Amino acid sequence: MYLLGIDNGGSDIKCAVYDLNGKELAISRTQIPMNIPEAGFTERDVENVWEANVKVIKAVLKKAEIPGEAVVAIGVTGYGNGMVLLDEEGKPVYPAIISTDERASSYCKKFREDGTEKKIFPYTLQTTWAAQPAVLLPWFRDHKPEVLEKTKWIMSMKDYIRFRLTGKVAGEITDASSGCLVNLDTRRYDRRIFEILGIEDCYSKMPKILESTDISGYVTKEAEKMTGLTEGTPVAAGYFDIDANALASGVLSDQELCLIAGTWSINEYLSKEAPREIEKKKNTVTLSYMKDYYIMEDSTPTSASNLNWYLNHFVRPEKQELSADEIYIVCNKQVESVKPEECKVIFVPYLFGSATHENAHGAFLNLTGGDDKSVMLRAVYEGIAFSSMHHVYNLKRSLETYSKARLSGGISNSEVWSQMLCDALQIPIETLEVGEPGAKGAAMCAGVAGGVFKNLEDAVEHMVHVGKVYKPRSEYKEIYAEKFARYEAALAAVDLLAEKLQ
Structure with missing residues (x-):
């Protein structure tokens, strides 16, 4: 079956x-x-x-x-x-x-x-x-x-x-x-x-x-x-895709943070309460796959699609003999070769949409003549990770209230990238064995509807399996906190430019 x-x-x-x-x-x-x-x-x-x-x-x-x-x-x-x-x-x-x-x-x-x-x-x-x-x-x-x-x-x-x-x-x-x-x-x-x-x-x-x-x-x-x-x-x-993704990540309570880094940076959690006054509304609120919960979500198309743009223009033309998987291996090694404190370049991943000013666009900032492609590539990885952080902070919930985060999408296929996000957020991150959560969440829904599983909890127990667990490294806490502050300053800069160019 x-x-x-x-x-x-x-x-x-x-x-x-x-x-x-x-x-x-x-x-x-x-x-x-x-x-x-x-x-x-x-x-x-x-x-x-x-x-x-x-x-x-x-x-x-x-x-x-x-x-x-x-x-x-x-x-x-x-x-x-x-x-x-x-x-x-x-x-x-x-x-x-x-x-x-x-x-x-x-x-x-x-x-x-x-x-x-x-x-x-x-x-x-x-x-x-x-x-x-x-x-x-x-x-x-x-x-x-x-x-x-x-x-x-x-x-x-x-x-x-x-x-x-x-x-x-x-x-x-x-x-x-x-x-x-x-x-x-x-x-x-x-x-x-x-x-x-x-x-x-x-x-x-x-x-x-x-x-x-x-x-x-x-x-x-x-x-x-x-x-x-x-x-x-x-x-x-069936499900709205943000629900299918969260279910396939095994999120069944308000204790877990769900991070999906594909075309979009989708960041969400389950909540039994939602703001009842428009002045207090901060995030997207929808009804969730768990009937007693809302989904609180903050998302924009500021994720792995930005890396694909960089690879298509600056990596693949020089490495046409390599397969897609081999190119990602090369990229991960290049990023790993640059220590986080050595990379001062900031990448704003607004190539396909903005998380701040509606007319703001992507940018590399703080480039110098001494920066090479490895530094720029690390900046792309960091900018996409920081975009997820930006959304997580927009959820207006203390990170200490989550027991862990579940990560899926393009970032989760890279150990270097997943550890980077873990160190930046300073929260344990679990990745999943299967990399296509949308289709899997839909299949899990079908399993419950068809009577194969008793309920969603039963579906998760049978079908969701953790791949790798990342633990935050305390020695990187201050380094990434400082880099994220510079990233937020860069967002303010591109917002100002967008305002000036209107």
Whole structure:
């Protein structure tokens, strides 16, 4: 018996197969182009996304050398927010909008200034950002009303993929709770929110919200023909990707800090309380995979994607004979050759987004003629680690209150990098055996929905296994504290530049 997890990320679409002890039998991934028809618009053709999902599902079954009937349950996850708009027949009426879309950013400012955001906050416990349905739908009302007129259903991307597998229209609570349209107390869409936003006609277009481990439907005959899965296989409602990642990290209480360092730097913890006053709101708040908890999150795209940029421009052209894994080995050795106190260069990892001023961009600061590529590479590693620290401090919770941190994503594959983050945070860090937490979290959800596991605790016990444990080295505490202070000063500098250049 095997579990299958599908992860529709902002960059990659992934599918993986696991046995019931958490061993990854195979993984398949693909990318499809992002369309940018205008500045700030990020879209994908909906049918192309489905075809890419079909591709990775078929490929992973072939790689794992298992038939579709060996899969006992399927789970889905994906980026939160953005949206897919479908007509009465389930056909897309507009391209899929991705979570990086900024077309409606001016509406966030408007909602803050005219009091709209404050009016909906008691229900949502959230402030708005540009790619949320709560912001996109008013934009469509004003700019493309004809699209909304054709729309029967409004859903997330992972809910759309589940719809194509099962033929059943449904929402899911962790995903829905992130879009600023759900009352987090009732766990349902709230008509009052839609009325305040001036989109009351959209209320009836929202699918029924399921709990994450509910079975939303079963693989259809049509989906069987396309994917190689077996008709009748149960499909779980699934998770928002930050929930899938945290579950696959084994986080089951408010004692653990969850750090995910992939394309995004995602930093989160579980909490039984959330700020009830907008003035006290500091982080993103959503409902979590653990029903009695919220997820408190602070995240930006300031993580390992910045290293990939550096490698593509300054390392790979000179080392074309090396494989990707060999290049990372070389990089780790170069970074290790430079002592932290010897590197005075500061890298701000704002190449794909900012954690501070919205118009701030990446930079190397404090370079001298004596600095070589090894120093610059160490600065990149440190800048990405410090970005995670910046978010952790933004969570406004003392590090001493966590028993440990669980780390996954690109950083966790590097012992040098993981130890660096451990020394900087001065908290024990555990990495995991499997490096794709999103798909694994979705598969764990499927295991509970399909009755393979009694509950999430049982799923974690069977499927989550710690890889390596890092202990903070006290002799580096002051060194990294001083370097982090310089990093924060660098953020202030690029913010000032952004303000001047506006």
